[in-house]
Amino acid sequence: MLDERRAALEEIASEVRDCTRCRLAETRTRAVPGEGDPDTEVVFVGEGPGFNEDREGRPFIGRAGAFLGTLLGSVGWQREDVFITNVVKCRPPDNRDPLPDEIAACAPHLERQLAVLDPAVVVTLGRFSMNTFIPGARIGQVHGTVHPVDPATGAPNALAFAMYHPAAALRSTGVQRDSLEDMRSVPAVLLQARALREEGSAQAGAGESAARVVAPGGAPTEPGGPAQPTMGPTAGPAQTGDPVTATRDRVDQAHTLAADPVDEASQLTLF
Ligand code: URA
Numbered sequence: 001m002l003d004e005r006r007a008a009l010e011e012i013a014s015e016v017r018d019c020t021r022c023r024l025a026e027t028r029t030r031a032v033p034g035e036g037d038p039d040t041e042v043v044f045v046g047e048g049p050g051f052n053e054d055r056e057g058r059p060f061i062g063r064a065g066a067f068l069g070t071l072l073g074s075v076g077w078q079r080e081d082v083f084i085t086n087v088v089k090c091r092p093p094d095n096r097d098p099l100p101d102e103i104a105a106c107a108p109h110l111e112r113q114l115a116v117l118d119p120a121v122v123v124t125l126g127r128f129s130m131n132t133f134i135p136g137a138r139i140g141q142v143h144g145t146v147h148p149v150d151p152a153t154g155a156p157n158a159l160a161f162a163m164y165h166p167a168a169a170l171r172s173t174g175v176q177r178d179s180l181e182d183m184r185s186v187p188a189v190l191l192q193a194r195a196l197r198e199e200g201s202a203q204a205g206a207g208e209s210a211a212r213v214v215a216p217g218g219a220p221t222e223p224g225g226p227a228q229p230t231m232g233p234t235a236g237p238a239q240t241g242d243p244v245t246a247t248r249d250r251v252d253q254a255h256t257l258a259a260d261p262v263d264e265a266s267q268l269t270l271f
Pocket of ligand 1: 046047048049050053058059060061064065086167
């Protein structure tokens with residue numbers, strides 16, 4: 001299963017590297033398909049490659065990427081635990097916003113990646129990614145909240161969790177603080193998504209969960225429902241030898257190690 005996913009993702013990546021579906025192919029140095037654990041439950045989707053990513057062919061390796069690493073580290077995760085990709089796989093010239101026809105041309109690549117990964121949670125980074133998964137939303141209103149995902153995106157069994165783009169956090173200490181608070185909710189959203197998937201009702205449940213706002217800095221608030229779910233190796237089903245469970249346990253254990261994620265993160269040097 002793991003090898004099949006890895007091979008399927010590599011096939012998509014190789015098509016992305018040769019892609020000429022839109023004008024961005026003419027100005028790119030390298031396409032940036034995305035990278036990470038083929039067996040992860042959590043996919044982070046940004047906007048599009050910047051200068052450094054275009055040179056190296058890897059996502060989020062510049063200053064915004066360093067802050068994304070800080071965000072992941074704040075809950076005890078690492079880049080290698082998740083999958084990181086973008087809405088458009090080639091750098092828009094001068095880092096301009098991707099245009100609607102470029103996003104549309106690139107959408108099948110993202111859709112196929114998500115169909116292979118079948119994530120439980122898609123974390124959207126910035127408004128272009130948010131608009132793909134949560135159409136019509138406004139980032140200032142929905143950051144830090146969980147939403148159902150349109151099945152047409154390729155992730156029918158996922159919940160979407162909206163966050164600011166990490167580059168915005170480099171420009172504003174308020175956004176930086178909000179981003180760290182929002183990130184703190186992601187492990188709980190993962191537990192929520194797992195529970196919905198185990199019920200076999202991600203879409204049905206997601207409809208409800210859209211109304212359960214994840215309070216910035218807190219757990220999903222469920223009126224009359226349980227408080228913050230317990231994180232730890234007991235959170236997932238205990239089946240040894242199953243790579244999915246093994247990855248879950250690794251992520252759970254990593255999270256358990258972060259005693260107070262936000263305090264830890266606040267001690268890191270960001271720039
Ligand atoms: N910004 C993005 O949206 N994606 C990257 O890969 C790098 C910067």
